[in-house]
Amino acid sequence: MPKPPQAAPLTRVAPHDEAMVEAVIDWFVAEARDLPWRRADCTPWGVLVSEIMLQQTPVARVEPVWREWMLRWPTPAALAESTQADAVRAWGRLGYPRRAQRLWECARVIVERHGGDVPGADPDLGEAELLALPGIGDYTAAAVRAFAFGERAVVLDTNIRRVIGRAWHGQALPAAHLTKRERDFAAALVPEVATEAVAWSAGSMELGALVCTARVARCEECPLATECVWLAAGKPGLEEAPKRTQAWHGSDRQVRGRVLAVLREASAPVNVTGLAVLEDVEPGQLDRCIGSLVDDRLIALVDEQKGAYALG
């Protein structure tokens, strides 16, 4: 297999690159899905909640849960007044329930430090204020700055990285870790005008989610098809790419989810080790998963004598 070209740092965006960026923006204007967190009346809190939910969970599963959350907890203050167990229960089956816990902690800190308003609007301090919140990393901070406040930010999720990697550098899939070189290149592509920068971020993300997906590239529908380096090279390397998806069935993650589902539905504390619905799980694995859920403070042993747990 020919070695894909390395991403060279871009110090200045060439007209050719600008045209590619504009093509993605035009495509996005025509093809963007109408999602509630993209509407003009969505609050910064709504955007923040959507960004946390969308990490590792597809839009179709997120949307109904997001709507329920926004009805129940339309502001950080509303969520902060509920319990962490309420947040984990309402997380439903979105997966990775520590996100519910972090979101709840985040709401409390927003109330304590920022009077209940999501920070991020300040051009100088916004990024640092967001990064100081629990559970907010580089990606989420940039996404909130761009999509909630309309600021120019370098938003880099796996979809955007894949589109840039394929179209500009001929790489089937991005590397496991973002390098400074890759980030610098992506940053140079972001238009100077904030509204265009936001549209490029949202558009390249949407392109990666709908057209240039990890498994299938529908190049015939892509606005970058005439310029795409990977397509011109015959789309090499996808078969050899390491599979990053872990087997789900029987994994600790699945068992943790099943334990949480039992406790979410229960009206009283439950001794999960004796339950028929979990009898196919090896006792050692069940103990390990219960222990890790306790360590993560997602559940708690509330009746030691009965060995009964409840959401934390």
Ligand code: SF4
């Ligand atoms: S032309 Fe194909 S491979 Fe290239 S960016 Fe578009 S969908 Fe992806």
